[in-house]
Amino acid sequence: MSPLAGRTVVVTRATDQAGSLAGALTGLGAEVIELPVVSIVEPADGGAALAAAMSSADRYDWIVVTSPNGARRVAEALDGPTSARLAAVGPRTAGALEAAGRVVDLVPGRAVAEGLLEEFPAPSKPGARILLARAEVARDVLPDGLVAAGWDVDVVVAYRNVAPDVDPAVLARARSADLVTFTAESTVRRYRDVAGATLPVAAACIGPISAAAARQLGFAAIEADPHSVDGLVHAVVAWAEASPPTT
Secondary structure, three states, rough: OOOOOOOOOEEEHHHHHHHHHHHHHOOOEEEEEEHHHHHHOOOOOHHHHHHHHHHHHHHHEEEOOOOHHHHHHHHOOOOOOOOOOOEEEEEHHHHHHHHHOEEEEEEEOOOHHHHHHHHHOOOOOOOOEEEEEEOOOOOOOOHHHHOOOOOOOEEEEEEEOOOOOHHHHHHHHHOOOOOOEEOOOHHHHHHHHHHHOEEEEEEEOOOOOHHHHHOOOOOEEOOOOOOHHHHHHHHHHHHHHHOOOOO
């Protein structure tokens, strides 16, 4: 029997990003409900600030990206070679740069902002600069930590997470699912906003930040290891093996 047979799993990723996760879960026998609770859109300035920063990328010692969405937009805006080194918060983020032909100089062992801070080099000279490209709303752990380490940091908005319209019929099905998957802290909070307090429900989270947010809101959360789509799928399978169906 397929390991997820008889299980209903909600995928909350943005519509254009849900395919790999939904497909993997379906292939393992799950009934997958795609309920995107975030939509990825351009910054309010249409990307002008990012384009301006990339047009003079050589003035930075490092360009740091914290998500595949930011990485793809940096790669699109970065025209030609640059002397700036590239750092990505994790393998998925690095992969988006590498797919565009960019060499990533630093990927931490732990795919979270704290992991990147632990491995980031100290500035080699006064006034050394970093460009941090990220979502409009994000934790300040990374820029604050880099500044505290002696770097001059410019933060530029690469994209925004906004709330899409949710189909009431799909939402009704999601409320009775066995487990919900989260790939970012923002998806945890948006799901709770749209689904209400139909808890507790099991949640599989891609990393410690989303897992902490899920537990704070009352979910019975498990954390993927490694912090990747593959790790998330493995976490769902492990949950199913440890939680026999009640019917």
